[in-house]
Amino acid sequence: MLGRGVKRKWSSLEGSEAEQLPDAAATEDKRLDAALEDSEEEDRGDRRSRTDAGHLQQRQLVLSLCLKKLQHYQAGVELSLRRSVLLINTLRQIQEEMQSDGTDVQLGGVSRDARLLRDDFREDESVTCPGCTEGDAESPSPPPSPEPTNTTPTDLHKPLPNVVGHTFSDAGSAMGYLSDLALDDIFEDIDTSMYESSELPSAWAAGSLWPVSVSFWPNDDDVKLCSSAGSLQSCLLDLNELDHIMEILVKS
Amino acid sequence: MAGVTGGNDFQWCFSQVKGAIDEDVAEADIISTVEFNYSGDLLATGDKGGRVVIFQHEQESKNRPHLRGEYNVYSTFQSHEPEFDYLKSLEIEEKINKIRWLPQQNAAHFLLSTNDKTIKLWKISERDKRAEGYNLKDEDGRLRDPFRITSLRVPVLMPMDLMVEASPRRIFANAHTYHINSISVNSDHETYLSADDLRINLWHLEITDRSFNIVDIKPANMEELTEVITAAECHPHQCNVFVYSSSKGTIRLCDMRAAALCDRHSKFFEEPEDPSSRSFFSEIISSISDVKFSHSGRYMMTRDYLSVKVWDLNMENRPVETYQVHEYLRSKLCSLYENDCIFDKFECCWNGSDSAIMTGSYNNFFRMFDRNTRRDITLEASRESSKPRATLKPRKVSTGGKRKKDEISVDSLDFNKKILHTAWHPKDNVIAVAATNNLYIFQDKIN
Numbered sequence: 001m002l003g004r005g006v007k008r009k010w011s012s013l014e015g016s017e018a019e020q021l022p023d024a025a026a027t028e029d030k031r032l033d034a035a036l037e038d039s040e041e042e043d044r045g046d047r048r049s050r051t052d053a054g055h056l057q058q059r060q061l062v063l064s065l066c067l068k069k070l071q072h073y074q075a076g077v078e079l080s081l082r083r084s085v086l087l088i089n090t091l092r093q094i095q096e097e098m099q100s101d102g103t104d105v106q107l108g109g110v111s112r113d114a115r116l117l118r119d120d121f122r123e124d125e126s127v128t129c130p131g132c133t134e135g136d137a138e139s140p141s142p143p144p145s146p147e148p149t150n151t152t153p154t155d156l157h158k159p160l161p162n163v164v165g166h167t168f169s170d171a172g173s174a175m176g177y178l179s180d181l182a183l184d185d186i187f188e189d190i191d192t193s194m195y196e197s198s199e200l201p202s203a204w205a206a207g208s209l210w211p212v213s214v215s216f217w218p219n220d221d222d223v224k225l226c227s228s229a230g231s232l233q234s235c236l237l238d239l240n241e242l243d244h245i246m247e248i249l250v251k252s
Numbered sequence: 253m254a255g256v257t258g259g260n261d262f263q264w265c266f267s268q269v270k271g272a273i274d275e276d277v278a279e280a281d282i283i284s285t286v287e288f289n290y291s292g293d294l295l296a297t298g299d300k301g302g303r304v305v306i307f308q309h310e311q312e313s314k315n316r317p318h319l320r321g322e323y324n325v326y327s328t329f330q331s332h333e334p335e336f337d338y339l340k341s342l343e344i345e346e347k348i349n350k351i352r353w354l355p356q357q358n359a360a361h362f363l364l365s366t367n368d369k370t371i372k373l374w375k376i377s378e379r380d381k382r383a384e385g386y387n388l389k390d391e392d393g394r395l396r397d398p399f400r401i402t403s404l405r406v407p408v409l410m411p412m413d414l415m416v417e418a419s420p421r422r423i424f425a426n427a428h429t430y431h432i433n434s435i436s437v438n439s440d441h442e443t444y445l446s447a448d449d450l451r452i453n454l455w456h457l458e459i460t461d462r463s464f465n466i467v468d469i470k471p472a473n474m475e476e477l478t479e480v481i482t483a484a485e486c487h488p489h490q491c492n493v494f495v496y497s498s499s500k501g502t503i504r505l506c507d508m509r510a511a512a513l514c515d516r517h518s519k520f521f522e523e524p525e526d527p528s529s530r531s532f533f534s535e536i537i538s539s540i541s542d543v544k545f546s547h548s549g550r551y552m553m554t555r556d557y558l559s560v561k562v563w564d565l566n567m568e569n570r571p572v573e574t575y576q577v578h579e580y581l582r583s584k585l586c587s588l589y590e591n592d593c594i595f596d597k598f599e600c601c602w603n604g605s606d607s608a609i610m611t612g613s614y615n616n617f618f619r620m621f622d623r624n625t626r627r628d629i630t631l632e633a634s635r636e637s638s639k640p641r642a643t644l645k646p647r648k649v650s651t652g653g654k655r656k657k658d659e660i661s662v663d664s665l666d667f668n669k670k671i672l673h674t675a676w677h678p679k680d681n682v683i684a685v686a687a688t689n690n691l692y693i694f695q696d697k698i699n
Contacts, residue, residue: 058586062532065590081430081449082480082499083595086536089478093532 059094066091264631264644265697267682268322270307271690273635283686285673289353289361292677295323295684296363297691298348302332304365304418306376307691323693327376329418332367344369350435352444354457362421364444368431371446373422373457381409427453427463434484440491447484447496450477454508466514467496467506482597483542489549497554501538505565521563523570533585533594541597546606547678553609555600558582560611560621575621575628578613580651580662593667603676612671615660616687617647633671633685633692643697 066087271281280301287296295307308326335344347367354362360377385407389395430448437444445466446453452467467484471477480499487493492508504517525534537557545552546562551572554561558579561571577598581588588594593614600611612618613630621628630647637644650659673686681696 059532061586062589069592080595082482082539085477085480086499086539086595089535090532092478093535 059097062090063094066094262681263697264681264683264694266638266640266642266644266692267695268693269635269638269690270305270323270693277689281689283673283689283691284348285351286675286684286686286691287351287353287363288675288677288684289363290355290678292679292682294326294353294361295675295693296351296353297684297686298331298351298365299689300345300347302330302334302346302348302367304329304331304348304351304363304374306418327416327418329374331365331372331374332370335369337369349432352435352437354437355441357441364435364437366432366435366446369425369428371424371432371435371455372420373424374418375421376416376418379415379417380412382412383407384410422457422460424455424460424463427455433482434496436484436486436494438486438491438494439489443491445484445486445494447481449480452481452484452494452496452514464512466508466512468513468515482540485543485545485552487549488545488547495543495545495552497540497543499539500535501540501556503540503543503552503554503563519565519568521568521571523561529582531585533589536589536594537585542599544600544602546602547604548606551606553600553602555598555611557594557596557598560600560609562609562623573623575609575619577611577619578617578649580649581614584662588667591667593670596670597672598670599673601674601676603681604679610674610676610683612674612685614667614670615665616669616671617649618671618674618685631694633687633690633694635690638692641697644694 070084070087070091271283278301280299280303282300283297284300285296285298288294289296293309295309297305297307299305305325306327307323309323310321331348332346334346336342337344345368348365349368350364350366352364354364354373356362360375363374363376365372365374384391385405387396387401387404387407388398424446428446428448428451430450432446432448434447435444442458443454443456446455446463447467450468450470451465453463454466455463467481469479469481478500482497482499484494484496487495493505494508494514495503495505497503501522503521505519505521506514507518508514510516510518525538540554540556542555543552550565552563552565554563554571555577558581559577560575562573562575564572585594598612600609602609607624608620608622610618610620616633617630618633619628619630630649631644632647648656648659649665650656650661655661669688671685671687675684677683683694685692685694
């Protein structure tokens with residue numbers, strides 16, 4: 001099933017991912033399309049079986065891009081309900097596909113990680129690298145680096161070298177991530193934080209609400225956005241009430 | 253109007269370009285909507301800076317008989333200002349999302365403009381005379397001493413330099429929680445609808461403190477949200493009918509006579525998905541970015557990411573015509589997804605006789621499709637070919653294998669240059685094409 005081209009892509013993936021630099025975006029661009037074309041070629045040949053390496057690889061790419069975009073979106077950079085609904089539907093589609101593939105059978109150990117994620121919701125590791133997440137979560141605070149951490153989007157792919165070897169467990173991690181937590185939380189953010197009650201950054205500024213993220217990753221801007229579901233909930237509740245009160249006041 | 257798309261008898265030629273030539277474009281100058289009025293004499297543009305610029309068609313001059321007259325700036329005004337929603341800690345952009353003209357009823361012109369939240373009704377009127385010779389005040393407007401008024405005089409109208417005034421007549425605010433994507437004036441000329449991601453409201457043009465919510469697709473639990481409204485439009489002749497499109501690639505036609513709340517549609521237009529072309533991006537690319545009724549009211553046209561479809565209102569299960577806009581991008585979807593281009597919202601428009609349609613693409617290309625001959629053409633809005641009366645050369649994108657001469661390869665397309673907004677003159681073959689901060693006007697060549 002694995003064509004020569006596919007194999008080459010795998011190794012080139014490994015190589016490029018190992019030292020993913022921000023300016024490697026262009027190469028990655030090509031790689032993405034190559035992945036897509038690969039899977040399309042396979043499409044045309046014998047009917048694609050979903051375990052095709054190209055397909056899995058593309059799925060992984062789409063998945064991580066999806067999550068990256070959604071988390072970026074939470075920063076309030078772009079407020080488009082259409083875009084986030086489309087992204088989340090894509091996530092759902094990938095989730096369903098993984099379920100029907102039986103990929104989730106291999107989740108066993110991974111879902112525990114997913115539960116860890118519920119507490120700290122680290123974006124990079126959470127998506128792809130269960131091992132990293134576990135380590136981070138257990139050691140209470142990695143030494144805060146003095147200079148601002150580079151949080152370019154490509155950071156997302158740093159953990160991928162691990163991944164390449166374990167596409168399945170990796171996909172599984174994403175699965176656990178999705179089914180355990182991500183969809184719910186993502187929706188909470190879209191619904192309430194962006195539109196109904198508030199965009200929240202102002203609330204985040206009040207650091208006390210987010211002790212976990214603040215103490216764990218002081219230099220990671222993105223982490224602030226990825227906060228514990230509980231405190232988010234309470235915060236939203238307050239804002240919702242405020243909204244409600246204002247509605248009554250305005251109408252009366 | 254046969255041959256709009258490049259038959260032997262017909263060619264498009266450059267007429268005008270508006271906007272700065274500078275390489276670095278100010279965000280605020282990016283054109284976000286283009287709209288001709290009903291007669292085609294006025295052309296309005298809105299931009300991301302909240303400004304509306306109106307161009308007026310000027311009659312051909314005697315010394316340049318080959319030109320059918322140019323569009324020149326008629327009025328410029330700041331329609332929307334950036335705002336801050338303090339309750340929600342949300343910035344409200346001033347970007348003009350849509351402009352819609354009202355049919356002209358008197359000497360003045362009216363238009364609706366909207367940003368994400370607030371719709372405004374503007375009156376654009378001319379003044380070329382002023383009254384002189386008042387009894388109670390002098391020429392400077394100061395009150396005259398009553399004891400000095402010894403005789404009565406009749407004020408007279410004196411000519412003055414033409415002044416075009418734009419004044420806000422109505423402000424329709426606080427009715428949309430989500431971002432307004434469409435406004436559409438109804439054929440009764442008294443009401444209009446406004447649509448955001450989840451709701452559609454019906455307004456009376458005179459009443460600003462009240463609107464009727466006619467569609468609400470917001471689920472009680474937002475976690476169940478899988479679909480948003482992407483565009484909506486009133487039927488051009490039947491004031492009880494309107495359509496709205498969704499992010500799932502479907503169109504719902506609603507009849508306001510059926511019920512006050514049109515959550516239940518009367519017709520549901522959807523084309524079954526081709527399973528062989530299914531990919532992770534299927535839903536994203538099927539999301540409809542624009543829906544437009546034909547002038548006749550018989551058809552409607554929808555634009556999704558890769559194609560334009562023409563639907564007969566009497567046939568719901570598939571479109572009567574499908575035109576590929578840039579099919580060569582299908583193999584590029586992954587990178588278009590990565591750089592977010594896949595979420596671009598291309599609009600589309602009909603020509604005056606509904607025989608041709610136009611929509612935009614990347615690399616400052618735009619496409620026209622002749623519905624009768626099924627011919628299509630790709631043209632480019634660029635400064636290079638913008639000499640007066642220069643004929644637009646058809647462009648071709650090489651779709652595979654060998655690239656022929658004059659063809660451009662898919663890889664060298666510039667995805668930052670996109671034509672999202674175009675407008676076709678309601679009667680003539682004059683088109684307006686918004687390319688980032690420039691507005692190009694093309695017309696057919698008179699031989």
